[in-house]
Amino acid sequence: MAKTPELRRGERRALLVLAVLAVVLAFAAIPRLIAGTLLALAPGVHSDGLYPQPEEWAATEEFLARAEAWQASTEIGRYRALVRHLAKAPDERAGLEKLLAQAPLLPEQWLWLGQILARTDPAQAIAAWRMSVYNARVYPSIMESRLDLGLELKPEMGAEDQGLLDDQFRLSYVVRPAQVQQILAQQRNLIHRGYFARVVKNLSDADMDAIMRIHVLH
Numbered sequence: 001m002a003k004t005p006e007l008r009r010g011e012r013r014a015l016l017v018l019a020v021l022a023v024v025l026a027f028a029a030i031p032r033l034i035a036g037t038l039l040a041l042a043p044g045v046h047s048d049g050l051y052p053q054p055e056e057w058a059a060t061e062e063f064l065a066r067a068e069a070w071q072a073s074t075e076i077g078r079y080r081a082l083v084r085h086l087a088k089a090p091d092e093r094a095g096l097e098k099l100l101a102q103a104p105l106l107p108e109q110w111l112w113l114g115q116i117l118a119r120t121d122p123a124q125a126i127a128a129w130r131m132s133v134y135n136a137r138v139y140p141s142i143m144e145s146r147l148d149l150g151l152e153l154k155p156e157m158g159a160e161d162q163g164l165l166d167d168q169f170r171l172s173y174v175v176r177p178a179q180v181q182q183i184l185a186q187q188r189n190l191i192h193r194g195y196f197a198r199v200v201k202n203l204s205d206a207d208m209d210a211i212m213r214i215h216v217l218h
Contacts, residue, residue, distance in 0.1 A: 031071040036209050038067035039076055044083060052079075057087050074202055078167065107136035114149055122156040129153060133164050143172050144179045151183070151192050169199045 039045060044052025044060030052060050064080045110132035117125035129149055132142070139146075150157075150165040157165065172180050184193055 032209070035067040035071040035073065035076065038063050038070070039073075039079065042067070042079070045079060052083050057083050107132045107139045108142050110135060111142050111146055111149065114153075115145075118149060118152055122153055125149075126153050126157055126161055130161055130164065133168065137167075138171060138175075140176070143168070143176060144183055147172060147180065147183055148186075148189070151189055154192070154195075166199050169196060170203060173200050173203070 042060045042063035044056035045063075061080065061083050064076055064083070068076050068080070110128050114125045114128035114132065117128060129146065132139075132146060147165075147168055150168060154162065154165060169180065180196075183189055184196055
């Protein structure tokens with residue numbers, strides 16, 4: 001049996017350095033892993049498109065605060081801001097729920113209504129587009145069409161609706177990047193490439209991991 005050659009002093013030192021580096025990197029990844037898991041497990045974080053419900057707000061905020069304590073990220077910050085916005089806007093939410101109860105359209109039906117109204121009544125088109133997003137934040141079969149309509153209506157949108165459009169682009173960019181590029185390649189959307197770059201440039205690896213983890217766990 002061949003005798004294993006002894007390591008030289010320099011080789012032993014190099015292996016020791018590599019081992020220490022591996023341990024350091026492993027420990028450095030722990031906060032990010034814990035934060036991402038807490039975000040994905042937060043009661044109000046849904047991959048099926050639902051926004052945090054009133055009964056989930058407190059628990060969701062607790063999970064997100066713990067996640068942010070481990071490692072802050074853009075995605076965690078966005079969800080915390082969303083929960084705070086919903087909690088401060090009970091009248092808006094009550095009106096939304098009343099409208100849904102009276103006319104429980106599916107996300108694609110709200111989108112279709114928005115497309116019809118886009119040229120004649122942009123304000124109502126934006127309202128219909130918003131309902132499509134509220135009704136299903138993630139809805140693969142219409143994500144591209146919803147982004148396309150959102151870009152068409154973007155000049156007429158207020159800050160809240162532009163925030164929803166930003167969120168839709170970030171989600172789609174992580175989950176369906178090829179489709180997003182196809183939308184931006186259309187002639188009428190070339191002017192929005194700068195906007196798109198600004199929206200996604202701050203997406204960190206932690207943000208993208210968190211988005212994908214949400215889809216896996218839910």
